[in-house]
Amino acid sequence: MSEQQLPVWADPSVSPADLDAQGVSRRGLLRRAGLFGAAFTLGSAAVPAAAAGQRLGGDDPRLAYLVGDHHVHTVYSHDAKYTFSQLAAAGAKYGLDWMVFTEHSNVGHAQYGASLEHQEILRARAENPRQLIFQGLEWYIPAAEHCTVFSSPGPHEVDLLTRFEREYDGKLLAYDKGGPADADTARNEAHAVKAIQWLAEQRRTGYVDDVLVLANHPLRLGIDSPHEMRNWRDAAPEIMIGMEGAPGAQGAALPGRGSTSIRGEYENKPSAQSWPGYPAGAYLTYGGFDWATATVGGLWDSLLAEGRLFSITTNSDAHRVVFDTWKNGDWLPGQNFDNTGRLPDPVNTDSPQPGSDFWPGQFSRTHVGVTRYGYRAVMAGLRAGRVWLDHGHLLDGLDVRLKRDRDAGRGVTLGGRLRVRKGERITLNVTVTTASRPNSQGILPEPAHVDVIRGAVRGPVTDRDAWKAPDTKVVRTEDVSGRKGTYTLRIPLTAGDESFYVRLRGSDGNRNGAGYLGATIDPHGPIPHEPGNGDPWADTWFYSNPVFVDVVGA
Numbered sequence: 086m087s088e089q090q091l092p093v094w095a096d097p098s099v100s101p102a103d104l105d106a107q108g109v110s111r112r113g114l115l116r117r118a119g120l121f122g123a124a125f126t127l128g129s130a131a132v133p134a135a136a137a138g139q140r141l142g143g144d145d146p147r148l149a150y151l152v153g154d155h156h157v158h159t160v161y162s163h164d165a166k167y168t169f170s171q172l173a174a175a176g177a178k179y180g181l182d183w184m185v186f187t188e189h190s191n192v193g194h195a196q197y198g199a200s201l202e203h204q205e206i207l208r209a210r211a212e213n214p215r216q217l218i219f220q221g222l223e224w225y226i227p228a229a230e231h232c233t234v235f236s237s238p239g240p241h242e243v244d245l246l247t248r249f250e251r252e253y254d255g256k257l258l259a260y261d262k263g264g265p266a267d268a269d270t271a272r273n274e275a276h277a278v279k280a281i282q283w284l285a286e287q288r289r290t291g292y293v294d295d296v297l298v299l300a301n302h303p304l305r306l307g308i309d310s311p312h313e314m315r316n317w318r319d320a321a322p323e324i325m326i327g328m329e330g331a332p333g334a335q336g337a338a339l340p341g342r343g344s345t346s347i348r349g350e351y352e353n354k355p356s357a358q359s360w361p362g363y364p365a366g367a368y369l370t371y372g373g374f375d376w377a378t379a380t381v382g383g384l385w386d387s388l389l390a391e392g393r394l395f396s397i398t399t400n401s402d403a404h405r406v407v408f409d410t411w412k413n414g415d416w417l418p419g420q421n422f423d424n425t426g427r428l429p430d431p432v433n434t435d436s437p438q439p440g441s442d443f444w445p446g447q448f449s450r451t452h453v454g455v456t457r458y459g460y461r462a463v464m465a466g467l468r469a470g471r472v473w474l475d476h477g478h479l480l481d482g483l484d485v486r487l488k489r490d491r492d493a494g495r496g497v498t499l500g501g502r503l504r505v506r507k508g509e510r511i512t513l514n515v516t517v518t519t520a521s522r523p524n525s526q527g528i529l530p531e532p533a534h535v536d537v538i539r540g541a542v543r544g545p546v547t548d549r550d551a552w553k554a555p556d557t558k559v560v561r562t563e564d565v566s567g568r569k570g571t572y573t574l575r576i577p578l579t580a581g582d583e584s585f586y587v588r589l590r591g592s593d594g595n596r597n598g599a600g601y602l603g604a605t606i607d608p609h610g611p612i613p614h615e616p617g618n619g620d621p622w623a624d625t626w627f628y629s630n631p632v633f634v635d636v637v638g639a
Contacts, residue, residue, distance in 0.1 A: 090214045091458055092182055095149070097122040106522035107180055110481045114518060117571075118147040118484075120456065125149060128457030141504050141637070144494035148454035148471060150482065151463055153183035154445040155221070155233050156301060156333060156400035160428040161188040161198040162223075165404040166413045168430055169205045172403060172445060173218065179446030179525070183217035183453075183463050185235045190225055190254040195247055197426025203243040210238070217460055222246045223301065225256035226317075227280075228273035229309045230302065234284070237295040237460045245284075245293050253280035274313060278320045285321035295464045299398060300328035304367050304376050304384075305351055307359035311384060312549040318388070318395060326468055327395050330378035330385070330628055331476065332370070333402020335448050337441035338619030342407070348373045348619045350441055362550055366601060372592065372611025372626045373476055373619075377552075381538055381600050381607035386554035389586050389631050392542040394500055396467065396630050399449040399474040405440035412438050447525050448621060450475055452483070454499065470500020470630045477625035479530045479593060482518030482571070487511060487578075487587065487632045499630040505580045507636050513537065513576040513587060519569050526622040532568075533594025534609070537561040537576055542584040542633065558606045566594065578634075586631040596624040 093099045094108035095115055104112065115121050157172055158165035169186065176184045186202065188194050199222075206220050220242055221235030234249065236242045251257060253276065260273045284296050300317070303309040317325045332349040336342070345352060349370040355363070371379035378385045378397050388395040414429030422428065443449065454471030455462040466472070473483045487503050488496025490510045497503045505511060515535060523529045540557030563574050578587070592611070600607025611626060 088214060089459060091125060092215045095121070095125055095458060107481070110518065110521035114482045115149050118149050120147065120149045125458055128462070141506065142489045142492045142494065143497040143501060143503050145496070145498045145501050146456050147495065148456060148484070148498065150452040150454050151182040151458070151466070152446065152450050152452055153181055153185070153463065154400045154449070154451065155185040155187070155235065155299060155398060156223070156329070156402045157184055157186050157445050158188060158223075158402070158404050159186060159202065160430065161194060161202045161426065162404070163189055163191055163193070163422045163428070166411060166428065166431045167403070169202060169209070173209055173213075173216070175444035176446050177213070177216055179444060181216070181446040183219065184445055185219040185221040185233060187221040187223040187233050187235070189223050190250050190256050191422065192257070193422040193424065193426040195250045195257065199243055199247050199250070201426055217463060219460065220246065222250055224249070225254050227253070227255035227258065227260040227276040228270055229277060229313055230300070230306060233299045233301055235297060236293045237464055239294055241293050245287055245296065249280065249284065253283065274316065277313070278316050281317055281320040281325050285324045288324065295461060296324060297464055297467060298325045301402070302332040302349065302375065303328050304363070305332065305349070306353055307355055307363045307368055310360035310362070310550060311387070311552050314388070315549050318393070322393065323468060327397055328377070329375060329399065330397030330474060331374040331399040331449065333400055333449065334441040335373050335476065335621045336407035336443055338614060338617060339407055340618060340620060342441070342617070344617040346617050346619070348614065348621055349375070362552065369613045371601070371613055372596065372624055373621055374611055374626065374628070376601065378628065379611050380602060381559060381610060382540075382554050382557040382602045384552040386540050386557040387546070387551050390540050390543055390554040390557065391545050392584060392633065394470045394631070396470045396472050396500070397474065397628060398451045398472065399476065400451060401443055401445045401447070401449055403442045403445055405438070406442050406444055407440045408437045409440060410434050410436055410438060448476055450478070471498060473499060473627060473629040475625070475627040477526070477528070477530050477622055478520055478524040479532060479625045479627050480517060480519065481521050482516070483627065483629065484516040485589065485629060485632065486514045487634070488514070497632055499632060502633040502635055504635045504637055507580055507582060507638055509580045511578050511580060511634070513578055515574040515576065515589060516571065517565065517574070518571045524622070528622055530593055530625055531566070532591050532627070533564070533566045535563045535565055535574060535589060535591040538588045538590060540586055542586060553602070559608065562609070580634060580636050582636070584634060584636045586633045588631040589629040590626065592626040593624070
């Protein structure tokens with residue numbers, strides 16, 4: 086791999102005149118973070134977690150946010166259609182700094198496809214050192230749905246994936262045949278936990294520098310039960326770090342695509358394989374977000390209320406882009422996916438083809454806070470929970486800092502922990518940078534409100550299938566309609582008797598209503614759309630990871 090270079094928007098040798106409006110905006114954010122040029126190349130030191138935990142308050146480093154997508158499929162997946170180069174070019178076009186290619190597991194991929202794609206990735210890294218390209222796998226979890234698995238670049242990255250695929254993939258092991266009705270479901274669930282522990286061991290021993298796992302579209306089929314998600318997290322919380330807060334396939338319900346279509350392709354009903362404790366409403370998306378994330382006081386909050394970080398992301402899950410003109414190429418005689426590991430290259434038909442997805446970075450974006458540019462920095466930022474996400478390019482920037490009123494430092498940011506005394510006054514500083522240019526739909530998006538969501542931290546649950554956090558609610562809404570550029574909201578909070586967390590959410594204000602658990606908890610949250618009438622560009626949201634507040638006494 087050739088030496089990495091800064092992206093053009095972060096490279097001081099590139100003139101501002103050569104940047105588009107988005108690049109200029111991102112450069113401004115980088116300068117305000119004090120990380121421009123050499124400072125971004127070398128990084129800055131963070132306060133060690135152990136040291137930060139010994140005193141009140143906290144002082145996290147200033148961050149730049151890199152934009153990425155951890156769930157992308159190419160011709161090396163049996164159900165996709167685009168070449169690796171098509172998708173890498175699309176990611177660059179829509180401003181992605183990092184991408185993870187996550188092909189579906191199967192015999193052809195394990196035998197041929199993973200190594201073939203790896204050669205393309207190595208070439209792409211050498212030819213475009215300004216883009217961070219990870220190789221990953223979409224893991225069929227034994228007894229459950231799918232996960233993104235990816236590692237940092239290194240001599241064993243492809244070997245790690247193929248070994249993992251052969252030993253632990255539910256599809257290759259035929260663990261997906263019986264579902265929860267299978268008498269060996271306990272075995273299947275245990276194998277999933279063992280798989281995550283195996284990945285943790287590869288990192289611990291230095292076989293790979295780093296590896297991460299994220300659950301994909303967790304409530305699409307309702308087969309990822311709450312206790313399974315807790316078991317995965319607890320098996321290795323430094324490896325299994327979170328889930329998709331919003332799935333791909335966001336174009337599935339564009340008008341004209343079909344009268345029954347739902348954003349995210351969440352068009353399922355409970356089945357024999359589904360966990361029976363999920364309500365019927367769990368199988369829908371809300372403002373394009375998975376029910377587990379979109380429900381204030383719901384499953385995500387029940388995980389956070391244990392006082393442990395569990396991150397959310399969003400991504401394209403690119404297979405087939407809405408209204409594009411490409412179709413799969415034809416196989417040569419005797420060829421199939423099992424004996425080649427890849428599909429034939431696509432062919433342009435010049436007429437619209439079926440699809441549900443957007444190009445990587447076109448609609449869904451995951452923003453990861455880093456102190457320097459690089460592969461390990463992205464993975465470290467994800468692990469630390471320095472993450473926020475948006476749809477439709479709703480915001481250019483979001484910086485969140487929670488600090489004690491008596492402290493002069495920067496405070497702590499997303500994914501962090503602020504240590505305070507009971508009754509102390511603290512301030513949540515939310516710096517918003519609005520969109521600097523129209524998105525690919527020609528819309529200049531504008532946020533209408535910013536919601537502050539607060540939940541009590543009660544520690545580990547007794548019932549590991551609990552999916553409610555009854556003390557979590559929207560505690561404040563800031564009307565930001567008409568505000569432009571960069572501005573800071575200063576929101577006063579008070580530490581009570583118990584520890585808590587706060588997280589943020591906001592939208593363009595076009596579509597909202599009472600949240601799933603009622604208006605007293607969430608008066609204007611995301612709501613489902615009518616089947617077939619879910620234009621994603623007209624209903625865009627942003628979400629942030631939480632900041633935790635540890636209350637230590639009087």
